[in-house]
């Protein structure tokens with residue numbers, strides 16, 4: 001299609017001075033301000049409003065009486081209101097908490113509430129549960145937000161956008177490919193060396209995004225380098241994949257878990273290993289199967305335990321172990 005003569009051929013930014021500083025400011029977090037007298041904070045977006053209290057959190061104070069006993073005395077409850085914008089979202093949600101939380105999350109990243117939010121809830125409900133101003137564990141009596149959602153951190157804003165993006169993508173392709181989740185740090189499973197664990201996009205969203213999903217699926221492990229078959233007493237800390245973690249949780253030490261994880265991998269995949277290798281363990285010999293962590297590498301293995309199986313294949317026939 002030929003470009004119309006009045007179609008601009010390149011992007012022209014807003015005229016200087018026309019940038020809406022206030023709108024920009026609302027896309028990033030800010031510190032709370034003192035709650036003005038006579039107003040209540042909105043339980044959702046956190047701004048001060050003169051609406052009625054819609055919920056109250058009971059409070060008490062502990063003091064020591066004349067007999068020296070600690071006594072708990074109830075004090076005035078903490079009250080919250082709901083501003084007109086959040087009330088409208090609550091109405092769209094029909095009062096359902098998970099739906100309301102999902103709409104709150106969308107409001108944080110300035111996405112208007114869809115007519116029917118139901119399909120979004122399974123994607124946005126988890127991260128949505130973390131965005132409202134009201135945090136029952138840490139209620140605030142004296143503060144409110146300077147503008148709606150100012151308390152929501154950049155990290156949470158990123159996770160909301162991620163969940164929304166995954167939800168949108170799933171509408172285009174219902175069988176969306178699984179997402180590859182690397183460990184939170186370290187680059188690969190410290191035992192078998194795989195670099196990512198696949199997870200269905202919906203499962204990722206249900207766990208609150210990639211970062212939380214990775215923290216849940218990868219299991220942290222800390223041990224001296226020698227437990228992974230490397231030299232030295234230096235402490236290595238990182239993560240093991242779910243397959244290796246499952247073995248590890250049955251074993252008493254990291255070095256044993258590493259050996260056992262390899263043994264089970266070898267059995268599952270018909271890999272020949274020196275027959276005595278694992279019997280030695282049962283007889284109390286400190287056999288160490290080198291974990292990926294012992295290689296001091298950054299790149300993960302293409303296949304689990306590749307750093308061990310390649311050596312075994314190259315060395316055929318497998319030499320007998322001589323005690």
Ligand SMILES: [Zn+2]
Pocket residue numbers: 042043044045046047082083084085086087148
């Ligand atoms: Zn509000």
Ligand SMILES: [Zn+2]
Pocket residue numbers: 189190191192193194240241242243244245304
């Ligand atoms: Zn592993």
